[in-house]
Amino acid sequence: MNIQTEVKTADNGVDVEALYEIKKALTDMPPAAQFTWRASCEWLGGVHSKSTVEGFFGAGAEQSHKTPYSVEADHPGVFAAPDNAATPVEIVLSALASCLTGGVAAVAQHRGIQLHSVKAQVEGDMNLHGILGIDADVRNGFSAIRVTFEVEADASKDEIAAVIAQSQKRSAVFDIVTNPGNVKVALA
């Protein structure tokens, strides 16, 4: 009963009631839960590229963003590149932080916790001996990723920690980063 009243008082801008309705609808209609996300990427010269997202499939039909969005990627000067944009691995770290941050807001809303500010610092360690092919025993990707949250909210430290923990349990990018998955790359 307390939970009900608390849900009404916190407003983090996440419509949990609508999310709950969506969850119910997708529970009753499992095929509608099958989504396919897409991005198209084009080479802009050097190691600079531009990815665009617009359409995706979900809820049983083709969907699209209200407008196309683009993300460019390049590499900084220490890679002998002109540094036109973020590196792809920084985009991955950003995606992880965004996914967890969105999750924090949604979980806090669901638990009736009013947030005032949420900041996440993400660091990923990488040994370039991997991608440069210097040492076959070193992996290309991150050897470790650290996310540190600073959260101001009307809740105890443990309650905030529990929100962050739950956000990880429900995060797509956290899962993508922490678990193996099959990737197939083909030439059209």
Next chain:
Amino acid sequence: MKRVTTIVVGAGQCGLAMSHALRRRSVDHLVLERGRIANSWRSERWDSLRLLTPNWMNGLAGRPYRGPDPDGFMACGEFADRLARAAALDGAPVLQETRVLALDPLGGGYRVQTDQGAIACDSVVIASGECALPRIPGLAGDLPPGVLQLTPQSYKRPADVPEAGVLVVGAGASGLQIARELALAGRRVTLAVGNHLRLPRRYRGADILWWMDRLGVLDLPPSGEDELDRLRRAPSLPLLGDASHADIDLNSLQDLGIEIVGRLAGLTEGKAWFSGSLANACASADLKLARLLDRIDAHADGAGIDAPPAYRLPATRIPEAPRLMLRLGAGGIGTVVWATGYRPDHRWVTLPVFDGKGRIRHAGGVVGEGIYVLGLRHLRSARSTHIAGAPRDARVLARHLTGRLGGRAAA
């Protein structure tokens, strides 16, 4: 065809509790048991297993525990003997060595097909157990040949496990106990840990279950469908029933030399891959435990219980960089123990009563017209899978069942 009012399938604590409740209501019935009474307690658990609940919590229908050791933990075989003795004294109508094969509608009731012939009845109580079959993840099929696979049902004792490394998958009660026993026997054990719970055996001078019983957390109704679904999927209570009252949390297992790794995420190229989510799984379990201890402290202080002072357990220790990969086969892991949960065996329930995930749909144990189920997780409360929860649930369902019979007689 033989005819009886009610058929109870399974002579474990649930089926026998239902038999007791039906006898008190003079409902003519039969209990069908595929093996002997308390079959799974006798033959489908490992040798050293003891009940996780202290004896004072293990009363049978009409027989609360009155033995000399209320705080002790009964061995499974001893518990099975107790059940069989009680059934014999009560004159429970048990047909042993009778396996049920199918359940079909017949007239206004049902026909229960068994390997000893068919029996017609008005109502059926499904009490064949929540933990009838091991739940093994699909990726088990990717294990290379030559790696021995065990489950908490096929694992009996450390001596049967080869000397090579052992990977125990799952940190519920079964996985923690089997990992501990193997480590104590000198095996090199890696434990794959996903979402789990953490409980100390004792807290502030009493068994943790004594506190949970006092707090009423075992009787709390779920707040809604979502929470009920979550509770029914929640990990088992991570406890060990041992006279030493030892803890089996991940810290104490690491003290025994067990290496903890993340959830098993894949088996490819002769290697096991683990998720990088171990830290969060452990942090979640620690936070959840802290919330329980906060409630216990508030209750103890509020009720003026004379208990030793409050304290908190050290956080679960996580390796600096938890291992993400292990080699399977020669030189690496020789045995995998799938302690990844259990599932009921309801294949004989040939009725359209299942949800999309193959689970029986029911409301507090009432499945449909004259069909009842007992002993499933959170059937009516957290106690539904406890020994002493069986008689409680059985009484309620027996009342429902006889109400239905009365209604039919009146019609």
